[in-house]
């Protein structure tokens with residue numbers, strides 16, 4: 001049984017933060033060829049909101065990454081279920097994820113895309129679970145730091161449920 005324990009960020013708080021991040025990104029990338037890469041599935045809602053606030057036409061692509069294996073860093077592996085379609089050589093790439101936890105997913109994608117000759121490769125995350133990091137990842141833009149709680153909503157799931165919630169909540173698993 002899963003129970004919503006506490007709403008951490010309501011729709012208004014999320015909207016305000018997304019606006020701030022989009023303003024920073026719009027300022028920093030003005031005049032550049034920007035490709036937003038949405039990390040499926042969790043980043044779908046964040047990406048959709050963020051891209052509408054970016055003040056110039058950016059391109060959009062998707063990568064589907066998921067982790068498998070035990071949750072220790074040594075045995076954890078990232079599986080790429082779907083790669084991006086764009087050729088990123090000479091482009092400014094911004095990887096978009098809703099949450100960073102151990103950092104393994106972002107680390108894997110930074111290495112993978114870094115080998116393809118982009119002009120720039122940076123990251124934006126809405127939530128940062130700082131205490132669980134096992135690998136250091138540079139975060140160019142980040143929304144909120146959160147404690148070590150499992151969260152759902154705004155694209156994020158627990159067993160594929162709760163992605164549709166418009167707010168972000170911590171859950172209790174009984």
Ligand code: IMP
Nearest residue numbers: 042100101102103104105150151156157
């Ligand atoms: P990392 O590779 O450990 O940084 O994990 C990143 C991915 O794990 C995210 O893209 C999410 O899909 C998932 N994830 C991590 N923490 C949570 C959470 O609290 N709720 C839902 N998904 C999470």
Ligand code: MG
Nearest residue numbers: 042157158159
């Ligand atoms: Mg998941």
